[in-house]
Amino acid sequence: MAQMIIDxxxxxxxxxxxxxxxxxxxxxPITPQTTIVEKIAEFVESGKMDIEYIRVESEHSAMVACxxxxxxxxxxxxxxSSHGLALMHEALHWASGSxxxxxxxxxxxxxxxxxxxWPDFSDSLSQRDTGWMQFYCADNQxxxxxIIQAYKLCEDERVFxxxxxxxxxxxxxxxxxxxxxxxxxxxxxxxxxxxxxxxLDINRPFSHSxxxxxxxxxxxxxxxxxxxxxxKRLIPVIDKEYGETFGFEHGxxxxxxxxxxxxxxxxxxxxxxxxxxxAVENLRKDGLKVGSARVRVFRPFPTEEIVKLAKEAQMFxxxxxxxxxxxxxxxxxxxxxxxxxxxxxxxVAGFIAGLGGRDVxxxxxxxxxxxxxxxxxxxxxEKETEWVDLRE
Amino acid sequence: MVTIKxxxxxxxxxxGHAACAGCGTAISLRLLFKALGNKIVLVVPACCTTVIxxxxxxxxxxxxLQNILFESTAAAASxxxxxxxxxxxxxxxxxxxxxxxxxxxIGIQALSGAAERETDFIYICYDNEAYGNTGMQRSxxxxxxxxxxxxxxxKRERKKDMPLIMAAHRIxxxxxxxxxxxxxxxxxxxxxxxxKGTKYIHILAPCPTGWRYDTSKTxxxxxxxxxxxxxxxxxxxxxxxxxxxxxxxxxxKTKRKPVKEYLTLQGRFRSLTEEDxxxxxxxxxxxxxxxxxxxxxxxxxxxxxxxx
Numbered sequence: 084m085a086q087m088i089i090d091x092x093x094x095x096x097x098x099x100x101x102x103x104x105x106x107x108x109x110x111x112p113i114t115p116q117t118t119i120v121e122k123i124a125e126f127v128e129s130g131k132m133d134i135e136y137i138r139v140e141s142e143h144s145a146m147v148a149c150x151x152x153x154x155x156x157x158x159x160x161x162x163x164s165s166h167g168l169a170l171m172h173e174a175l176h177w178a179s180g181s182x183x184x185x186x187x188x189x190x191x192x193x194x195x196x197x198x199x200x201w202p203d204f205s206d207s208l209s210q211r212d213t214g215w216m217q218f219y220c221a222d223n224q225x226x227x228x229x230i231i232q233a234y235k236l237c238e239d240e241r242v243f244x245x246x247x248x249x250x251x252x253x254x255x256x257x258x259x260x261x262x263x264x265x266x267x268x269x270x271x272x273x274x275x276x277x278x279x280x281x282x283l284d285i286n287r288p289f290s291h292s293x294x295x296x297x298x299x300x301x302x303x304x305x306x307x308x309x310x311x312x313x314x315k316r317l318i319p320v321i322d323k324e325y326g327e328t329f330g331f332e333h334g335x336x337x338x339x340x341x342x343x344x345x346x347x348x349x350x351x352x353x354x355x356x357x358x359x360x361x362a363v364e365n366l367r368k369d370g371l372k373v374g375s376a377r378v379r380v381f382r383p384f385p386t387e388e389i390v391k392l393a394k395e396a397q398m399f400x401x402x403x404x405x406x407x408x409x410x411x412x413x414x415x416x417x418x419x420x421x422x423x424x425x426x427x428x429x430x431v432a433g434f435i436a437g438l439g440g441r442d443v444x445x446x447x448x449x450x451x452x453x454x455x456x457x458x459x460x461x462x463x464x465e466k467e468t469e470w471v472d473l474r475e
Numbered sequence: 476m477v478t479i480k481x482x483x484x485x486x487x488x489x490x491g492h493a494a495c496a497g498c499g500t501a502i503s504l505r506l507l508f509k510a511l512g513n514k515i516v517l518v519v520p521a522c523c524t525t526v527i528x529x530x531x532x533x534x535x536x537x538x539x540l541q542n543i544l545f546e547s548t549a550a551a552a553s554x555x556x557x558x559x560x561x562x563x564x565x566x567x568x569x570x571x572x573x574x575x576x577x578x579x580x581i582g583i584q585a586l587s588g589a590a591e592r593e594t595d596f597i598y599i600c601y602d603n604e605a606y607g608n609t610g611m612q613r614s615x616x617x618x619x620x621x622x623x624x625x626x627x628x629x630k631r632e633r634k635k636d637m638p639l640i641m642a643a644h645r646i647x648x649x650x651x652x653x654x655x656x657x658x659x660x661x662x663x664x665x666x667x668x669x670x671k672g673t674k675y676i677h678i679l680a681p682c683p684t685g686w687r688y689d690t691s692k693t694x695x696x697x698x699x700x701x702x703x704x705x706x707x708x709x710x711x712x713x714x715x716x717x718x719x720x721x722x723x724x725x726x727x728k729t730k731r732k733p734v735k736e737y738l739t740l741q742g743r744f745r746s747l748t749e750e751d752x753x754x755x756x757x758x759x760x761x762x763x764x765x766x767x768x769x770x771x772x773x774x775x776x777x778x779x780x781x782x783x
Contacts, residue, residue, distance in 0.1 A: 106557075106558065106561040106562075107554060107557045107558055107561060109550075109553070109554060109557075134561070135557035135558070135560060135561055137553055137554065137557055137592070138592070139550060139553070139588060139592075140584060140585070140587070140588030140591075141584060141585075141588070143544075143546065143547060143550070143585075144547060144549075144550035144553070144584075144585050144588060145550075147543060147544060147547035147550035147551050147554065147585070148550045148551065148553045148554035148557070149554060150543070150551060150554060151518070151541065151543070151550070151551035151552065151553065151554025151555040151557075151558070152554035152555065152557050152558040153554075153558075154541055154551075154554075154555065154558075155516070155554065155555040155557075155558030155559055155562070156558055156562055157557075157558040157561050157562060159554070173544055174544060174547070177543070177544055283516050283539040283541055283555065284539055285513065285514050285515070285516065285538065285539055285567060287539075288513070288534075288536070288537055288538050288539040288540070289534060289539065289540070290528050290529075290531075290534035290536060290540040290542065291539075291540065291541055291542060292541070292542040292543075293525065293528055293529070293530060293531050293534065293540070293542050294525060294526070294529075294530040294531060295530065295531045296530055296531070299531055299532075
């Protein structure tokens with residue numbers, strides 16, 4: 084029987100790992116991820132999860148232990164945040180380069196210095212080029228559903244890549260919401276037993292990831308790029324199939340809301356997407372034609388979806404909970420890059436908001452929309468990157 | 476106890492591997508496979524063995540090998556051990572095989588963690604006393620006075636005592652070895668295979684390229700390291716310290732050859748002063764006071780805590 088529970092997104096991530104029947108979890112505590120590993124510990128000690136739970140001595144070892152376990156033939160899970168993810172950086176490359184289908188929950192938290200425990204996307208977006216797929220969730224149900232979907236995607240033979248399922252610290256991680264946990268048998272039917280492209284096997288010995296000369300290295304990289312392109316096609320298919328099976332769909336690559344007739348489209352990631360929907364409702368009451376497009380998958384980047392949206396609107400406002408110092412937010416950059424070779428693309432304004440956990444409410448987004456509409460009517464983006472609610 | 480004639484004829488280290496001529500590590504690898512057979516999974520970080528195994532799409536080993544990041548041999552092994560247990564695959568030994576830099580420096584955290592978690596695997600440090608793969612830079616295992624490319628006038632600090640650091644983790648088995656004593660090495664590997672928990676074996680692997688001696692003298696150099704007492708062959712089994720032949724006869728100072736016999740054969744010690752050599756001799760003698768005490772203790776500070 085499916086079960087409706089009210090719990091935090093972190094605990095829900097633990098439920099998802101359990102439902103996915105992971106066999107090895109290797110993890111290290113860090114705020115605000117910690118309650119995920121605590122929930123898993125509770126499941127293990129109460130006999131609800133029969134797994135190997137490796138309480139490693141660092142995040143670097145957490146990722147490498149997952150690599151070892153996945154290479155030795157089992158489904159693995161881990162979770163981290165912020166500096167923990169940064170410490171893993173080297174191992175993230177090794178996981179994707181090894182084509183191992185590891186799934187990791189990333190509870191987004193700002194990077195220091197100075198210390199911050201509150202959310203922004205600077206941790207996961209700094210890992211943009213590691214060859215990991217990246218999902219960003221807007222609510223607790225989506226956290227559960229995306230973890231299950233991610234295993235299905237990662238273990239598809241056309242993909243064989245790892246994925247991060249990102250959720251903002253505190254905004255989701257520690258917030259209680261009702262979530263439907265599906266019947267285990269249905270999850271098992273949707274998600275077959277672990278599959279990977281290769282395995283450490285004494286009957287078929289070979290050296291994995293040994294030295295590759297320039298004559299071969301580029302081909303290995305090209306195969307990762309191909310896998311990303313395949314993933315881009317598969318994500319909406321898997322999301323749809325999941326929706327048909329379990330009743331929840333999350334928009335595939337980009338969750339659209341009232342974009343069809345919109346002059347202005349607000350592009351966001353994560354929970355800002357939920358706030359953007361409310362903002363759209365309010366703005367439409369005032370007769371303003373605004374829509375919301377929440378970029379759910381940042382890698383592979385949904386270029387084609389962005390191009391499609393561009394045909395419907397005159398103006399894009401990209402709201403980044405992130406800054407690439409010396410440039411702008413990555414979402415703005417990727418959107419502009421996607422549109423570069425298109426005919427008559429919309430104007431694109433970039434907004435930096437919510438760094439280090441500052442609230443981004445529907446009011447904040449409403450203000451962003453109004454400023455964008457003003458620029459749209461003037462036919463010119465007056466400021467390439469606007470920092471929202473910045474102290475004077 | 477095996478004899479040389481009883482060693483298996485099978486070669487799991489194939490011809491055409493890419494080790495330097497006279498490589499002490501290559502001899503050790505050959506013995507590793509002869510001792511443990513091919514039902515092992517090998518975990519190798521960045522080190523000389525990255526090169527020795529050969530480049531893609533070839534390999535000179537007949538066992539599955541997971542190449543892994545420099546500092547993370549023991550972490551990868553932890554994951555593999557966990558997965559094999561979940562799959563209920565028995566009779567496969569997981570072996571971490573790392574150099575001295577990858578063990579005593581950058582890899583010590585992951586190794587310490589795996590030992591504290593009582594991970595069931597064998598960790599082997601093959602120690603050529605420098606970062607050999609990158610062209611001989613000093614490591615925590617480089618001995619006092621040795622030339623390396625980053626200590627051109629000789630290292631001024633002493634070698635880190637990694638075997639006793641591992642013994643302080645109270646793991647069930649710690650041993651030292653040297654490929655110049657192949658039977659001792661094979662026996663220790665086979666013993667380690669039968670013990671449950673974390674096993675640590677530290678092999679002194681002479682390196683003609685880095686130590687600057689003739690490639691024909693690797694076995695002789697290893698023997699001299701042991702005979703001078705600079706490298707003691709011992710094992711600590713469930714906390715009990717025991718010197719192995721021929722080191723067991725060297726507690727008596729007069730039985731040990733002078734360290735100079737070992738030092739003068741190597742170019743890396745060329746700039747050593749008379750005073751340096753005396754200092755090294757004095758330290759060796761002090762080390763042997765320590766070994767004598769350890770060998771005479773009936774109880775040990777290194778005994779595993781055991782299950783509570």
